[in-house]
Amino acid sequence: MAVRLNAVQTVLTIAALAAGTQLTRWLPFWVFRKDPPAVVTYLSHVLPAASMGLLVIYCLRSVAWTAAPHGAPELLAIAAVAALHWWKGNVLLSIAGGTALYMLLVQVVFA
Amino acid sequence: MELIEPAGQRRHAIRAAFPATIPVMTGYVCLGIAYGFLMSNAGYGPLWVAAVSMIVYSGSIQFVGIGLLTAPFAPVQAGLIAVMVGARHMFYALSFLDKYRDMGRVRPLLICMLTDETFSILSALTPPPSVSERDFCFWVSLLDYSYWTIGGVLGAALGEVLTFNTTGMDFALTALFVVLFLEQWKxxxxxxxxxxxxxxxxxxxxxxxxxxxxxxxxxxxxxxxxxxxxxxxx
Known part of the structure; x- marks a missing residue:
C-alpha cells in the first residue's frame, strides 16, 4: 500500500478502468444489431459464473499459504461469508459480517 | 439536466421508479460508504471518489481499482481487469438488446448506467400503464446512479474525519466476489x-x-x- 500514483497516472488508471467498464456495457449493443451467434450467447451464460470464480482466486493471490497463519484468516472469513449467506441470504450482511470477522482476525487474533 | 419529458409525466415516472429502487438505495449507499472510506484511506478525497464513481460506476471494478491506484502504474492491466471484472455486463447488455433498442435520446445513458442491480430491477419489473418504459428505465437507472455516487462521497468525507485501524477492510472485495459466486451457484x-x-x-x-x-x-x-x-x- 506504500505506492501512490501521481495525478496523471491516477487519471490514466481511472480512465482505463472506465474504458474497460464501459466497453463491457457497450460491446454487445455495437456488435449485435440482431440476434448474436450461438457461441456468444453461450459465453454470456457461462462467463459470469466463471469470472466470479476467477475473481475469488484473484483476491486471494497474495495469501502466503506456506507461512503462518497459512491463510487461516482468509479461509475462516470466507467460511463465515458463505455461512451467513446461506443462512440469511442478505448480500450486505454477508459482506459486512465476513469483513468484520476478517478485520478482527488480522488485527487481534493473528496479529 | 435536460428535460426529457413534461414535468407532470416526469413526476409520475419518478413516483413509479423510486419505490422499486429502495432496496438498491440501502445497498449502494452502504457499499458506497465503504468504498469512499477505503479510497480516503488510500489518499483520495471526496472529489476523486465522486469522479471515479460517476465515470466508472461499477462497485466491483472500483474496489479492484483501489488496489491498482496503490500499486505500480499499469493502465493496460487496469483496463483488462475492468473488462474481466465487468464481463457480466455483457450478459446484461445481451439480454437488453431488444429492450433498449428504441430508447431515443436516453439510450446511451441507459447503457452507461447498466449495473447488476439496475439490471435486476428492470428485468423483473414493468412500469404502471401511465408511465412509459423509457421513463421508468431512465429514472430507475438515474436514481441508482445517484445512490452510488452519494454513498461514495459520504464515505470519503467520513474517512477524512474518522480514523481507526482499517487493516483488513479490503477483504470486503473478496467477500463481495464470494457472495456473487454463491449467487451464481444457486x-x-x-x-x-x-x-x-x-x-x-x-x-x-x-x-x-x-x-x-x-x-x-x-x-x-x-x-x-x-x-x-x-x-x-x-
Whole structure:
C-alpha cells in the first residue's frame, strides 16, 4: 500500500478502468444489431459464473499459504461469508459480517 | 439536466421508479460508504471518489481499482481487469438488446448506467400503464446512479474525519466476489462454469505467480469454457 500514483497516472488508471467498464456495457449493443451467434450467447451464460470464480482466486493471490497463519484468516472469513449467506441470504450482511470477522482476525487474533 | 419529458409525466415516472429502487438505495449507499472510506484511506478525497464513481460506476471494478491506484502504474492491466471484472455486463447488455433498442435520446445513458442491480430491477419489473418504459428505465437507472455516487462521497468525507485501524477492510472485495459466486451457484447450470473459473485460475496462479495472473487466467478460462461447450450446454 506504500505506492501512490501521481495525478496523471491516477487519471490514466481511472480512465482505463472506465474504458474497460464501459466497453463491457457497450460491446454487445455495437456488435449485435440482431440476434448474436450461438457461441456468444453461450459465453454470456457461462462467463459470469466463471469470472466470479476467477475473481475469488484473484483476491486471494497474495495469501502466503506456506507461512503462518497459512491463510487461516482468509479461509475462516470466507467460511463465515458463505455461512451467513446461506443462512440469511442478505448480500450486505454477508459482506459486512465476513469483513468484520476478517478485520478482527488480522488485527487481534493473528496479529 | 435536460428535460426529457413534461414535468407532470416526469413526476409520475419518478413516483413509479423510486419505490422499486429502495432496496438498491440501502445497498449502494452502504457499499458506497465503504468504498469512499477505503479510497480516503488510500489518499483520495471526496472529489476523486465522486469522479471515479460517476465515470466508472461499477462497485466491483472500483474496489479492484483501489488496489491498482496503490500499486505500480499499469493502465493496460487496469483496463483488462475492468473488462474481466465487468464481463457480466455483457450478459446484461445481451439480454437488453431488444429492450433498449428504441430508447431515443436516453439510450446511451441507459447503457452507461447498466449495473447488476439496475439490471435486476428492470428485468423483473414493468412500469404502471401511465408511465412509459423509457421513463421508468431512465429514472430507475438515474436514481441508482445517484445512490452510488452519494454513498461514495459520504464515505470519503467520513474517512477524512474518522480514523481507526482499517487493516483488513479490503477483504470486503473478496467477500463481495464470494457472495456473487454463491449467487451464481444457486443455479445448477452455473456450478461447473464457476468451478472452471476457480480451477483454471488456481492453475495459472501456480504456474505464473501472483503478479501475472490475470491475462493467462482469462485466456485459460475462456478456452476451457469454449472447449467444454458440448458438456456445459447440456
Amino acid at each position: 443455479k445448477k447450470e452455473n456450478r461447473l462454469p464457476g468451478l472452471i473459473g476457480l480451477g483454471c485460475t488456481l492453475v495459472c496462479l501456480a504456474v505464473f505467480g501472483a503478479d501475472n495472473l490475470v491475462i493467462p487466467a482469462m485466456i485459460l478460462v475462456t478456452a476451457v469454457l469454449l472447449g467444454g461447450r458440448k458438456w456445459l450446454c447440456g
